[in-house]
Amino acid sequence: MAAHRTDRPHNLASAAIVVGTDGSAASHRAVHWAAETAAQRGRTLHIVHGLDLTAAAAALGSYDVLAPGVIDDIRRCGAEYITSATHLARAVAPSVRIRTEVREAESARLLIARSADAHMVVLGAAGDSGTFAHLGSTLLAVVAHGRGTVAVVRHRGAELRSGGGYPVVVGIDGSARSQAALAAAFHEAAERRTRLVAVHAWCDQRFDRFAGYPNTITDPVVAASAQALLSEQLAGWQExxxxxxxxxxxxxxxxxxxxxxxxxxxQLVVVGNRGRGGFRGLLLGSTGNALVQHAHCPVMVAHTEQHR
Structure with missing residues (x-):
């Protein structure tokens, strides 16, 4: 088992839960979930908004300098987004400590930078389009390049599901990077005082290609190998x-x-940010699209830490 380090910045008591807001309904869901989580763990909630003046200039057809009045309007909107998110967080968790940040920076770059020492980064996702373009470039960039853990909160009501009756589920594919997912999943299950469900699919093929077959491994040799792989991945974590x-x-x-x-x-599904076959697609292919777009609870992506 990979060493479970306690000196990582994400585990420090000072590490905040960072949530991005852009005034959308999806980001409001993310703020709600992040505020609840921060209050339950006694952590600071850090609400972030990037003004991204470069993108605004491109959208308005001016690639050099925005008019002062336009910049003022963008700043005013950013302040309103932060104020609205703060009011929502206060309503959800009156005692939670909140700090806010508005910067003239691309939202994705800002959130990726903050992820370096955040307890986790939280973003909202909406829609069921089945295409990555629908998710938005900010979400995709942060999920792909963030540090530590990134939680994507769906727009459905189930994203607020909590309590010991709802497990944390972790996807295990047998790769070394499953350890990052396991570390995050065990931590989340312990924090939430609930059970953990460790899921492993022996074959990466789509389930519908096996229509009519039982959803169990019938070959005893394969079943034993799958259980052995799962036991190997879990070794040490249950202790x-x-x-x-x-x-x-x-x-x-x-x-x-x-x-x-x-x-x-x-109440949460946890996966690693890289892996073999099916789980490897989390960032760039159909698996990630399916999980983020169609999961009935938040999805947490755990990144493998790179130590100097």
């Missing part, structure tokens, strides 16, 4: 978190299908 009950689930195929189905019963 580290003895109070977290773990349910192990192995399936013949369809990691996307299995995780989405489990998300109906979960």
């Amino acid at each position: 580290k978190y003895p109070d977290v009950p773990v349910l192990r689930k192995v399936y013949p195929a369809g990691p996307v299908h299995q995780l989405i189905e489990w998300s109906r019963l979960a």
Whole structure:
């Protein structure tokens, strides 16, 4: 098992929960979830908005200098977004400590920079279009390049699901980077005082290609190998978190299908940012699109830490 370090900046007591806001309904959902989480963990909520004047200039057809009046309007909108998000956070968690930040910077770059020492970064996602373009460049960039963990909150009501009756679900693909997902998932399950469901799909093939077949591994040799792989990946973590009950689930195929189905019963699904086959697509392919667009609860992407 990878060493569980306690000196990482994300684990420090001073590490805040960072949430991006742009005034949209999706970002309001993210603020709501982040405020609840920050209050439950006694952490500061850091609400961030990037003005991104370069993008505004491009959208207005002026690639050099924006008129002072336009800049003032953009700044005013940014301040309003922050004020609205702050009021919402206060309503959700009156005692939570809040700090705010508005900068003349691209939102994605700002959030990626803040992720370096954040407890987690939270973003909102809306829609069921099934295309990455619908998610927005900011969300995709932060999910791909952020540090630590990035939580994507869906627009449905289920994103506020919490409590010990709803598990944390983690996708395990057998790669070394599954350890980042496991570290985040065990931490989240412990914080939320709930059980952990460890999910492994033996084959990366889409589940619908096995229509009519049982959703269990019938070959005893393959089943034993799948369970052995899961045990190897979990080794040490259950000892580290003895109070977290773990349910192990192995399936013949369809990691996307299995995780989405489990998300109906979960309060959080956790995956690593890289892996083999099905889970590797989280950032750039159909798996990520499916999870972020169609999961019935928030999706947390855990990044492998690179130490000097």
